[in-house]
Amino acid sequence: MPTAHVELDRRSVIAPINRRLFGSFVEHLGRCVYDGIYEPGHPTADADGFRRDVVDLVKELGSTTIRYPGGNFVSGFRWEDSVGPRDKRPVRRDLAWHSLETNQVGLDEFARWLKLTGSELMLAVNLGTRGIEAALDLLEYANHPSGTALSDERIANGTPEPHDIRMWCLGNEMDGPWQTGxxxxxxxxxxxxxxAAAMKMADKDLELVVCGSSGSGMPTFGEWERVVLEHAYDNVDYVSCHAYYQERGGDLGSFLASALDMQYFIDTVVATADHVGDRRKSKKRIMLSFDEWNIWYLDEHQASDEVGDQWRVAPRQLEDVYSVADAVVLGDLLMTLLRNCDRVTAASLAQLVNVIAPIMTEPGGDAWRQTTFFPFSVTSRLARGAALQTRVTSETYETAVHGEAALLDALGTFDDETGTGAVFLVNRSTTESQTVTVDARSLGASRIAEAVTLADADPYAKNTLADQNRVGLAPNASAEIADGVVTVVLPPVSWTALSLA
Structure with a gap:
């Protein structure tokens, strides 16, 4: 059995953990909105048509910030269509996903839904087919208190208080040929x-996100960020990063090491942004908004006939059903974001419901947790305070895609206010358990408050409509602590969380 050692030092702080790291993403795509968060005829629907069973799961998931309304959808979106009396809202074609948009859920309704979930709105503006004027109009409608044409229109539409949206995305994936415009x-x-300059003339305290690359495999990756930031550096606060991962060709070992690619992505964008800042002799540092990340079996979707010639309302699209292995990788990716929380200060798991999502629903029926729900919800709950420099001694293995990778990945956090710590562990071995020791003496840890593991004898086990609880978290009975040192056994292809008090 392989062994590994983890060492934590509460003085070795990377940075405080920004709660926006636990954000998610709702796009008008497939059944994410319609038949997802919104289904007026559902037994749990409220007066606005929102499913309260989904609201409860979103709250349990612990998502903090929701990026909206896209995604590729936003590049053809006319925001004015989505406000005012519902019976007067036009039906439009969505070119991005070849479907029909009814506009029955718009900005004001979605903001009310966010209040139910306790999440912050992160709004995207259309820079694909529109531009500065439409962005300024949307900003006025959303954030100005009253006394102007568009703020008074919002009030007349039943929303007297401004939405006060702080974080705005300047378009979406504008480097991609698939993007409208x-x-x-x-x-x-x-x-x-x-x-950005015009929006900050209206409100200098807005936090603006400029589009970075749609993935590290884009031919313009790195150079895109440099050129864009040469223009926009002074007026933006974030550059976006998007990354999706999937197992290819049965290569589970490479898939389990996907976090190495995410780290490369972050390192490259940080270096590029800082290069531009240094050339400009700027004291400002651009932060990263990893506002699309997830497991996505894109190859399979592109080979399917999901997007056909018919124009349909809320067709079933991109409804991946996730395995234990998918959830383990997702947990590791979230650990990587936390490990870089000095520069990655916002992130959005894409997406929230039905579409490559941790939550699934059936029209008129149940809502349930996918495997990926569990590492996200537990990490959001336990990762408090600051992320710690975490020293890991582990055996390694060779991957076809990422080269040498450690069999164990680990990250620790510590909250000075409560005196509690957390450790997140991933065993990347596909065949063997690992015995891990965690030196947590620096944290003053004397007991294990919680020890849970996500694993299964079948790494491809999934939760489905027919078997919604096939996979879940289980207490890890092997975890014990003596003199501040934790010993725990990790099954192969597993994700584990420890809460130390």
Whole structure:
């Protein structure tokens, strides 16, 4: 049995953990909104048509910030369609996902839904087919208190108080040829810079996110960020990162090491942004918003006929059913975001319901947790205070995609206010358990308040409509502590969380 050792030092702080790291994403795509969060005829629906069983699961998930309304959808979206009397809202074609948008859920309704879940709204503006004027109009409608044409329109529509949205995305994936109105880095950088400057003339305290690359595999990766930031650096606060992972060709070992690619992505974007800042002799540092990340079996969807010639309302699209292995990788990716919380200060798991999501629903029926729900919800609950530099001594293995990888990944956090710590552990071995020791003496730990593991004899076990509780968290009875040192056995292909008090 392989062995590994983890050492924590409460003085070795990376940075405080920004709660926005536990954000998610709702796009008008497939059944994420319609038949997902919104289903007026459902037995649990409230007066606005929102499913309260889904609200309860979102609260349990612990999502803090929700990016909305896209995604690719936003690049053809006319925000004005989604406000005012519902019976007067137009039905439009959504070119991004080849479906029909009824606009029955819009900004005001979605903001009310966010209050039910306790989440913050992160709003995207359309820079694909629109631009500065539409962005300023949306900002006025959403945030101005009263006394202007658009703020008074919001009040007349039944929302007297401004939404006070702080974080705004300047378009979406504008480097991608699939994006309606996609641009070169130079063209987008100029437009984003002008839009950002205008929006900050209206409110200098807005937090603005400029589009980075749609993935580290894009041919313009790195250079896109450099060119865009050369234009927009002074007026934006974040650059976005998007990354999706999947197992390919039965190569589970490489898939389990996907976090190495995410780390490469972060390192590259940070270096590029800082290079631009240093050239400009700027004291400001651009933060990263990892506002799309998840497991997504994109190859399979692209080979399917999900997006056909018919124009349908809320078709079933991108409804991945996740395995234990998928959940273990997702937990590891979230650990990587926390490990970089000095620069990654916002993130959005894409998406929230039905579409590549931790929560699934059936029209008129149940809502249930996918395997990926569990590492996200537990990490959101336990990772408090600050992330710690975590020293890991582990055996390694060779992957076809990422080269050498450690069999164990680990991250620790500590909250000075409560005196509690947490340790998150991933065993990447596909065949063997690992015995891990965690030196937590620096944390003053004397007892294990919680020890849970996500694993299964079948790493491809899933939760489905027919068997919604096939996979779940189990107490890890092997975990014990003596003189501040924890010993725990990790099954193969597993994710584990320890809460230390």
């Amino acid at each position: 996609y641009m070169t880095a130079d063209d987008y950088g100029k437009l984003a810079a002008r839009t």
